[in-house]
Amino acid sequence: MNESSAAISWRKSSRCASGACVEVADAVENVLMRDSKSPEGTPLAFPKGVWTDFMIDIKAGRFHAN
Structure with missing residues (x-):
């Protein structure tokens, strides 16, 4: 990948309580x-x-946890 992850600003969800989340x-x-x-x-x-498109689907409730 050409995009260096070192120079990128990473962010976590505001709902990440444990600190062990995806960024x-x-x-x-x-x-x-x-x-x-x-x-x-x-x-x-x-x-x-x-x-x-993925974020639109999430906000529309198209994915459900069992």
Whole structure:
């Protein structure tokens, strides 16, 4: 991946109470996601359009925990 995760501003959900959560960052071409417990690992990269559609689906309640 060309986008260096060291120069990116990572953020956690405001609902992350334990501190051991996923973090996301807005990069040039992608939205990156990593495990906050292993920040040195390679983040997952999602095209911004795919991430936007995912967030729309979450907000619309299309995913449900069992």
